[in-house]
Amino acid sequence: MHDSVETITAPQVIEIIDLVKQIYGFDFGSYTKASLKRRVTRIMQLKKLQFYDLKHILVNDSGFFQQFLEEITVNVTEMFRDPSFYSSFNKQVIPYLASYPHAKIWCAGCSSGEEVYSLAILLQQAGLRKKSFIYGTDINTECLKEARKGIYSLRKIKSYAENYQLAGLEGSITDHFTILYDAASIHSELKQNTLFSVHNLVSDNVFNEFQLITCRNVFIYFEIALQEWILDLFYQSLAPLGFLCLGAKETIRSDNFRKKFKVINQKENIYQKIGS
Amino acid sequence: MALDDNIVQRWRNSDLLLLGGSAGSFKPIYHCVKLFPKNLNKTVIIIIHRKKNFFSEIEKLFADNSRMMMREVTDKDVLNANTIYIAPANYHTLIEKDKSFSLDVSEAIWYSRPSIDVTFESASEIYKNRCTAVLFSGANPDGAEGLLKLRHKGALTIVQDPDDAEMREMPQAAIALNAAEYTLNTKDIFELFQK
Secondary structure, three states, X not given: OOOOOOOOOHHHHHHHHHHHHHHHOOOOOOEOHHHHHHHHHHHHHHOOOOHXXXXXXXXXXXXXXXXXXXXXXXXXXXXXXXXXXXXXXXXXXXXXXXXXOOEEEEEXXXXXXXXXXXXXXXXXXXXXXXXXXXXXXXXXXXXXXXXHHOEEEHHHHHHOHHHHHHOOOOOOHHHHEEEEOOEEEEOHHHHHOEEEEEOOOOOOOOOOOEEEEEEOOOHHHEOHHHHHHHHHHHHHHEEEEEEEEEOOOOOOOOHHHHHXXXXXXXXXXXXXXXXX | OOOOHHHHHHHHOOOEEEEEEOOOXXXXXXXXXXXXXXXXXXXXXXXXXXXXXXXXXXXXXXXXXXXXXXXXXXXXXXXXXXXXXXXXXXXXXXXXXXXXXXXXXXXXXXXXXXOHHHHHHHHHHHHOOOXXXXXXXXXXXXXXHHHHHHHHOOOEEEEEOHHHOXXXXXXXXXXXXXXXXXXEOHHHHHHHHOO
C-alpha cells in the first residue's frame, strides 16, 4: 500500500475543517486531529485526489460532500462488540431498566444499527422489549438508512457469533435473523420499538429524557473539551439515576463530571447519573 | 554487528521507543520489558498483534515483570516518561500533537487492529528524530510502511534480523522497503537498550 497521493499536513487538515464548516455547517474542529488526518488521507487515496483537487471538489460539488461525510466519520461497528460489556450490562443495567414501566434508550452514534439491535436482543431476552424504546442517532444519513433496513451480510453476522456466545446469551445470533441467500435480515419484532434519526452531538440538543444512554467508541474521535460538552448533554438528557455506557477504552476524566456520574463498572465504563 | 556511536547516541537521544511485532515477537519484547530500568527516561509503546476478545495474559505478564510503570492505553492518556504503554486489542492507537493518545476503531490494516503502521506513522509526525523504533518477528508486512515513515523523519529504525526471527516476513518486508537503518539480532538489540 504505497502512497499514490501526497500525504496531507496538519495545517492542511485544518484548512479542510474550516472549508467544510463554512460551506456545509459541519464542525469537525474538535475532532481528534490524528484520526481526522488519516480519514482525509484515506479519502484522497480512494478518490485519487491531490489536496488542491479535494478542496476544489468540496467547494463545487455538494454531492461529493455526502461521500466525504460518510468517509470522514468512522462507521466500523460490530454486534456485541466487547462481549464482557454486554454480560455486565445484563447484570448491572437490565434490572434497573426492568424497574421502569417504560424505558427509553438513546444509542448515540449508532452508525449502521448493530449496537441498537444488540441491545434490542438483550432486552427481548430479558422480557423488556415491549416496554422499551431505542432511539438510534448518527450524523451519517446513509448509515441510518442501513440501520433502518436492518439487513446485513450473512458473512458479517456470522463473524459476530463469537461475540454473541462470549456475551453469554441464549441460542445463537442467527436465531434473530431471517436469512435469505447471503443476506441476514433482523427479525421485524426487534425493529418495532426502534427509531433512527439524524442527530449531531456537536451541534444538536436534548430531545428526550432517557433511562439509558449508550455512546460507545464515539468519544475516541473527540477532543476532551468536546467530550465534556457532550457529557453535559447526556447529563441533561438522563432521568435521575439513569445509566451512561461509554466504550471499553473511554473514560470520564474531569472532576466536575466525576461528581455527576457514579462509576458502576470501572472496567466496562458503565456510569450512573447522580445529583439532581 | 557491533553497536557504533551513531546508534548509541541516537538511542540515548530518543524520548520515545516503539516496539512492534506479531507472531514470534512476544519473547523478545517480553525480554525487553524485563530489561528496562525503572527510570529509562523514555516513553515506551508496545504494539503486538493479537486477537480481540482474547484476554491474554500478555498485559499481566508484562506488568508483573516490568520495573517501569505499565498500562494499556485508554483514550486521551498522556504519554509519560518511564511508562510502558500497550496498544489495546481491537483499536488503532494514534498520538496527538499534545502527546496524548487517541484511539480509532476504523478498518483493520493487514487484518490487524492494532496496526503497527498506524502507530508508527502517527509517532513519526510527533516525535520525528527523537524516536527509536524496532520491528520484530511477524508473519505479515504490517509495520514496514510505518517504519519507513519514521526513517524519513529521522527516527532510528531497527529490525530484528530475519534470520534471528521466528517469523521473518515482517522484518523482511521492512528491509525490502529500505525502512530499516539497522538490522540487528536480539542480542544486540538488548545490548543497545542497556546503553
